[in-house]
């Protein structure tokens with residue numbers, strides 16, 4: 001657990017000092033160390049060019065050429081028993097290597113093994129769809145397109161899946177700002193009221209933790225509510241909880257805090 | 269007695285009678301606040317709990333309706349995403365006047381902890397809000413308190429006012 005540091009000045013400076021902490025690499029071992037993986041690897045290598053292969057955390061990772069992805073997955077499914085595609089997505093390496101790493105996480109129920117097939121594509125390159133092999137790839141590939149902007153060839157319905165259809169930008173790219181670009185910041189205003197409403201509605205207020213106790217108009221403490229516009233008074237007495245006007249409401253019984261019992265023993 | 273002739277029915281005379289009507293109408297309105305089910309995230313669970321037997325919203329006359337045409341108050345319970353913003357606006361517009369909005373929880377008030385590209389930073393950017401209820405999530409008791417406060421607010425309003433729709437702009 002992260003050690004406790006006072007967070008009173010949270011608005012002033014960043015208190016996450018370990019934000020750019022780089023996790024140590026999990027050790028890799030050779031494919032030959034596991035008999036099942038070694039056999040799969042040998043079969044794969046007989047048919048396709050394997051760029052790199054190793055075992056990490058009991059899973060075999062295989063790097064292939066992106067043009068082979070459909071054939072490799074088909075081969076793994078039909079000949080090696082990896083009948084499930086449990087996950088498919090991409091990793092943004094644009095800054096370091098100018099492209100994306102697309103990975104396919106495969107599961108074999110008979111062998112009780114998992115294989116991760118990886119390939120690297122350039123920023124503007126497309127990849128073949130594997131939707132014909134695994135139905136689960138349909139939405140995953142749409143999500144990959146939505147989040148990273150990776151075009152998928154031969155996909156039956158390549159359309160954004162999470163973000164709105166008219167969204168601009170690809171949110172999971174490292175270059176996409178967490179709080180959104182200008183398009184994202186004004187999206188709902190532009191969409192509902194039109195661009196000319198921007199001046200009236202104003203920019204987003206991102207400091208959600210801001211509480212101004214001197215601003216009694218917009219901030220009220222429960223039990224210390226004051227009428228609108230009353231100046232702040234530090235010695236203000238606690239007002240008893242009342243939700244009815246003086247004199248009560250016809251037919252509705254008023255709640256009187258004095259007369260009520262506060263149960264402190266939960267097991268009573 | 270007025271020296272001149274007053275058309276009581278037309279000119280909005282009869283002050284005593286009118287305040288009584290105000291009271292009667294507002295009494296009816298405030299005690300039959302039908303809420304639109306609008307659970308968007310975890311706050312929705314608390315809203316459902318408020319409606320269920322332990323906290324029992326029905327005794328306030330607050331019954332959840334699944335149609336905006338039958339609802340008077342929209343309890344926005346949860347995180348409003350930018351994709352959903354246009355639909356909340358549409359549902360709000362479909363509600364009949366008079367209508368009120370309770371913004372429940374930090375997410376609906378300010379975007380809460382979701383300081384991201386995909387979350388609307390407060391529903392008041394999209395629809396006019398009458399009552400902000402803080403908490404993450406507010407307990408059902410808080411929601412009850414909010415509904416009582418809204419009832420109080422309704423009772424202080426004029427019942428027969430010019431039906432000017434509330435608008436952000």
Ligand code: SF4
Pocket residue numbers: 309310311312345346347372373374375376380403404405406
């Ligand atoms: S305010 Fe908290 S409980 Fe409510 S929707 Fe947001 S995160 Fe969930």
